[in-house]
Amino acid sequence: MKVALTVWENRISPVFDSAHMLLIANIENKMVTSRHYEPFYPKLPLRRAAKLSDLGVRALICGAVSQPFANMIEAYGIELIPFVAGDVNQVLDAYLKDILSTPNFRMPGCEARRRSTDAATGDGGASRSGKIS
Amino acid sequence: MKKDTPHQIPRHVTETILESISDGVFTVDHKWRITSFNRAAEEITGITRQEAIGKHCWEVFRSNMCETDCGLRRTMKQGKAFIDTSTYIVNSEKFRIPVVVCTSLLKDENGTVIGGVETFRDMSLVEELRKELDARYQVGDMVSRSPHMHKIFAILPQVADSDSTILIQGETGTGKELLARAIHNFSPRSDKPFIAINCGALPDTLLESELFGYKAGAFTNATKDKPGRFALAKGGTIFLDEIGDISAAFQVRLLRVLQERRFQPLGATREVTADIRVIAAANQDLLELVKSGTFRQDLFYRINVVRLVLPxxxxxxxxxxxxxxxxxxxxxxxxxxAVTGISHEALALLMSHNYPGNIRELENIIEHAFVICPEGEIEPHCLPETLMCPISRPTAHGTIDSALKSVEAQTILDALKRNNYNRLAAARGLGMHKSTLFRKIKTLGIELPAIDGRSNRKRFR
Structure with a gap:
């Protein structure tokens, strides 16, 4: 299974919408069998999601992501694990150990959630509504 | 007399000020970790001070510029402040919050740089208001800033609500079907079908079976019943485009349907009630067709209940x-x-074109540009060659400034002609003050005839 992480200065990119580099990790039996970096320059939500799909990515670990991009990624059937922060290697290790939801790897204001379905409910941080998305 | 000396503002006063303002403010140290975070910053980001302090600023602020064009980084690198950079941040609910950002260096009392300070203002309300302003120019899928179109937009709700038959007139490509759809969508029939048919595209016999439908056995190969467009539009709206092109014989049949609100499918023995609203459209002047005897006067008056003319x-x-x-x-x-817009030069060319094909032609031009120019701004070389040598272009070696002046002069001249050279009416139509119009006429060297709208009126008295 292929997992993609948005990378910036060896950390998870703060915002998926403007991230420019992906780390693609091939995972088998909870072990990374291969990994490589992939430039990630599409700008539009549709193009970004399509590129991930073309790369065969099954799960995406990223920082903050806005609704149009999140919707498109999920429409492509890619598991979305957003609002993750920290060193890329540590994040990947935590993913393999299934401890990514611990506060150490969460962005501030984003309570620990389980994968994309929980994340979509948006229950973390102070409540704001009616914003443009 | 005691000399006034400036008071040093105590530290707690600065904190009180920071807590009372509506702009978010945070400071960072040299390692980009947040050292202070005011109340407004908490409100805008949805992150508490306790959570924010000590964290990397990009994990808290989460702007789309953090990675590529961080204002604080530029400030720290170049040692100067940056003001009013527009961006958006993403909150924990995945909403984009539009903000404008200012950054500057943070120095201690000795002038040593100890970090940076970023202030940001929530522009959500401004964005909402901007959207509302844009909405004023839009009805359904139609957008316009033209006063003439705004008159149509203003009466559209009443027209839609009335259930009267409507005649839409306008040249090809002016958006007659879009207007018809907008009327249907605003009408009480909006949850029922909207059926459009181009009357000019079909011969009489086909048009008859398309509109009225037929019964099995009505003619050879009519093996089963086929409902017509009038039946399909039951409860909804039927849009009869190019009505000026139908034959004299078919005009009689249509007149009967409009008068009686009943029709008879081919091969049927009974009439069917037509529960429909009719919107007809023509790209010719139907009154002229009536005068020339090619369009029935009674049918014209039957469909000319409410007439809307698209410019x-x-x-x-x-x-x-x-x-x-x-x-x-x-x-x-x-x-x-990822085309971002149109360059000034390309827009000047678009403005100088005459558009015989109207909006459809403009759409085709933009589509042409998309083939040539897949991203960035549309430049003149992306436009069709026919636009490159417009009729009204001033000189072969004209600058962009002269091209713009030429377009401006042409637009003013067109407005004056439309208003029978009445300067006041033309100025109103152009959305400018009459003295601005007089000044422009003078500076652009526009030659006008001796008469104007007012002198005309006097002549008729």
Whole structure:
């Protein structure tokens, strides 16, 4: 299974919408069998999601992501694990150990959630509504 | 007399000020870790001070510029402040919050740089208001800044609500079907079908079976019943486009349906009630057709209950930038491209064109540009060659400034002609003060005839 992480200065990119580099990790039996970096320059939500799909990515670990991009990624059937922060290697290790939801790897204001379905409910941080998305 | 000396503002006063303002403020140290975070910053980001302090600023602020064009980084690197950079941040609910950002260096009392300070203002309300302003120019899928179109937009709700038959007149490509759809969508029949048919595209016999339908056995190969468009539109709206092109014989049949609100499918023995609203459209002047005897007068008066006339694009050139922007957004979505807009030079060329094909022609021009120019701004070389040598271009070696002046002069002249050279009416139509119009007429060297709208009126008295 292929997992993609948005990378910036060896950390998870703060915002998926403007991230420019992906780390693609091939995972088998909870072990990374291969990994490589992939430039990630599409700008539009549709193009970004399509590129991930073309790369065969099954799960995406990223920082903050806005609704149009999140919707498109999920429409492509890619598991979305957003609002993750920290060193890329540590994040990947935590993913393999299934401890990514611990506060150490969460962005501030984003309570620990389980994968994309929980994340979509948006229950973390102070409540704001009616914003443009 | 005691000399006044400036008081040093105590530290707690600065904190009180920071807590009372509506702009978010945070400071960072040299390692980009947040050292202070005011109340407004908490409100705008949805992150508490306790959570924010000590964290990397990009994990808290989460702007789309953090990675590529961070204002604080530029400030720290260049040692100067940056003001009013527009960006957006993403909150924990995945909402984008538009903000403007200012950054500057943070120094201690000795002038040593100890970090940076970033202030940001929530622009959500401004964005909402901007959207509401844009909405004023839009009805259904139609957008316009033209006063003539605004008159149509203003009466559209009442027209839609009335259930009266409507005649839409306008040149080809002016958006007659879009207007018909907008009327249907605003009408009480909006949850029922909207059926459009181009009467000019079909011969009489086919048009008859298309509109009225037929019963099995009505003619050879009619093996089963086929409902017509009148039946399909039951409870809804039927849009009869190019009604001026139907034959004299068919005009009689149509007149009967409009009068009796009943029709008889081919091969049927009983009449069927037509529960429909009729919107007809023509690109010719139907009154002229009536005068020339090619269109029945009684049918004309039957459909000419409410008449809406769509102006050609050359008479509403102020809409070209707005329409072009809409086509770009739509085509970016459809084609997955990233065209950001139109350069001034390309826009000047678009403005100088006469558009015999109206909005449809403009749409085709933008689509042509998308083929040549997949991203960035549309430049003149992306436009069709026919636009490159417009009729009204001043000189072969003219600058962009002279091209713009030429377009401006042409637009003013067109407005004056439309208003029978009445300067006041033309100024009103152009959305400018009459003295501005007089000044422009003088500076652009526009030659006008001796008569004007007022002198005309006097002549008729």
């Amino acid at each position: 050609p694009l050359r008479d509403r050139k102020e809409d070209i930038p707005l329409l072009a922007e809409r086509f770009i957004v739509r085509l970016n979505g459809l084609r997955g491209k």
